[in-house]
Every structure is written in structure tokens, then in C-alpha cells.
Amino acid sequence: MISVVIPVLNESQTIGSCLSRLSEQIGHHEIVVVDGGSQDSTLDIVRSFPDVKRVCSSVGRGVQMNRGAGIAKGDILLFLHADTYLPPRALNKIESLMEQRGIVAGSFALSFDDSSLLLKLYSLFSRINNTLFTYGDQGLFMARQAFESIGGFREIPIMEDVEIQKRLRRMGRFVKVRQPVCTSARRFLLHGIIKQQLMNIWLVLLYHAGISPSRLKRIYG
Template identity: 50%
Template sequence: MISIVIPVLNEASHIKEVLNHTLSLAGDFEIIVVDGGSEDETMKIVDSFPVVQTCSSVRGRSHQMNAGAALAKGEILLFLHADTFLPDNSLLKIMAVMKKESLVGGSFFLKFDHKHWILSFYTGLSKINSSFFTYGDHAIFIRNSVFKKIEGYKPLSFMEDIEIQFRLKREGKFVKLPVGVVTSARRFVEAGPVKQFFLDVFLVGLYHIGFSADSLKRFYKDWNSSIKLKEQNNE
């Protein structure tokens, strides 16, 4: 079984559609939504899906994903962003590839719900099986036993998706599946696609050469925080 862990924070605009789509997929799976303190209708929407398990945790993706993993019953953990759609037969593909005992996990590549040349270029880069081009919105999946062995995500404020790949690859092989998830391009649209792309590459590059996640986090704006700030300014 696959345990799909979805960390959420003020995701009322996307979570219903994502849950409906995910529940329509073929395969043996459970869904665990972990709330980091949403102040909108997110959890009211989630609670309308009785088959979806919920819990709350300290805010922050690393904390939320660890909390969800602690409740998971599946042999495989799949960490899914609340604005991201898995491809058809994705769960069956994961179960098939993870029959290889040498694999500790993997991810999909990334496609966007918005057309722009830089986003198409980004999609091409995301097909490369490297921690430099593989992030949390690619829907990372990990063998549960290995996740427990490495003690899950480190409690980082940023770059937790890249850091865990360093430790996973010491345990075995990490695969990039030749199919793509579709995610919202909202942060690219808000900041400007070219500006956001080069910011992402710059920050990931600095992290790879030794800059701490906390020192880089201040240059990366949380989408949910920006929404809340706009709402407060409009009141």
C-alpha cells in the first residue's frame, strides 16, 4: 500500500480538486492530510472527505510530513503538495518500480498548469535524476522502512526535500519516473516566471555548496504567507 501524505496550510483554493483527483486513481492507497494551522476553509473541505485521514502538526513541511509519515500504514510513502496532481496510473507505476529492492525511492518530473518558455525549460531540467533538479513538488516517494531508518525529514525551514535526497542516496538508488505531475505555477506567475526560476536555481546552488537552509530561507517567500498578507491588507 502507498500512504499519500499531503501537508497543507491555507490551501482551500486547491485541496478539494486535488483530493478528488487523487481518490480517483487506481491502486491500494491511503491519504493523510497534515494541517500546519490553516486559517481558511482548508480543513473544513478536507473533513468533507470521510476516507481521508487528518492530523495537525507544527507548521512547516518537514514537521508536517514527518507527522503524516508517523501515522502511515503503507510500505511506500508518497509526499504530495496540495496543489499538485499525480498522473494516471502513477500509484501502479510506483508499486511496480519499487519491487526492485535496490531502490529507496524516487520522484516524477514536473509540469505546470501555465504556459511559459521558462517553465517548459524547467520541465526539461526536472527530468534529470539529480538533487539539483528534484524538489518536493515533484511528488517524492520513499520506502517507509528506509524513511524510518534515516529518521525522516530533518526539521529544516527550507531545502528539506533536497537534504533528504543526500541521505537517501547513501542507502540505495533513487529513480526519476518518466511521467510528470502537474503543479500550480502560482508562485511563478506572482513573482514573474523568469525571476522565480533564476531565484530557485541560485538558492539551490548556494545550498549545494554549503550555505545553510535557514540563511537562504529569508530570500524565498512562502506562497501561503503572501496570500494571508494580501488578505489582511485588503481588510
């Protein structure tokens, strides 16, 4: 079984669509939404999906995802952002991949809900299977056993998705599914597509160079 863990904080504009689309393929799997203290109608929307588990947590993606994993029942964990939509039959694909020997984790390539040519170019780079072009909005999935053996996410201000990948990739194969998830382009459109792209890559490079997540968070704002 796959447990889909979704950390949320004031995601009333996206969580309804996310859960609706996910419900179309959830089958025997489960959805766990972890709220970090939303002040909008996020929780009211989540409550309208009676089969979705709800839990509250301190704010912070790493904290929230660890909390969700703690109550999840699945032997496979999929961590999904509230503004990211899985492609059709994605859960079946994950199950099939995780049955293969040596695979411990993976993610999807990326597409955006905007037709900009720059974002399409950025999407092509998301097919590259390394920590420079693989982020949490690409639907990170992993074996529960692997997740627990490395102690879950580091509860750090930023880069928790890159950090856990580094440890998972040392354990075994990390695969990249070519069929993309679709995520919101809102950050790119707000800050500027090129600026946001360069910022993402620059932050990862600084992290690999040893700059602390706390300092990177101040840079990122």
C-alpha cells in the first residue's frame, strides 16, 4: 500500500483540486494530510474528503512530512505538495517500480500549469536524475523501510528534499519517472521565471558547498 503524505499550510486554493484528482486513482491506498497551522479554509476543505486522514503538526515541511509518515500505514511513502498533481496511474507505476530489486526511492519529471517556453525548457532538465534537478515538488516516493532506516527527513528550514535524497541515493537506486507530475508555476510567475530557476539551482549548489539550511533560508526569504 502507498501512503500519500501531503503537508499543507494555507493551501485553500489548491488542496481541493489536489485531493479530487488524487481520489480518482487512490484505490486501496491512503491519503494523509498534515496541517502546519492553516488560518484559511484548508482544513474545512480537507474535511469534505471523509476518507482522507488529517493530522496537525508544527509548521515546517520536514516536520510535517515526518508527522504524516508516523501515522501512515503504507509500506511505500509518497510525499506530495498540495499544488502538484500526479499523472494518471502514477500510483500503479510506483508500486511496479518499487517491486524491482535495488530500487529504494524515486520521483517524477516535472511539468507546469503554464505554457511558457522557459518553463517547458526547465521541465526538460527535471528529467535528469540527480539532486541538482530533483526537488520535493516532483513527488518523492520511497520504501518505508528505507525512510525509517535513515531516520526520515531532517527537520531543517529548507533543503529537506535534497538532503534526504543524498542519503537515499547512497542506500540504493533512485529512479526518475519520465511521465511528469504537473505543479503550479505560481512561484516562477511571481518572482520571474529565470530568476526563480537560477535561485533554485544556486541554493542547491550552496547547500552542496556546505552552507547551512538556516542561512539558505535567509537567502531564499
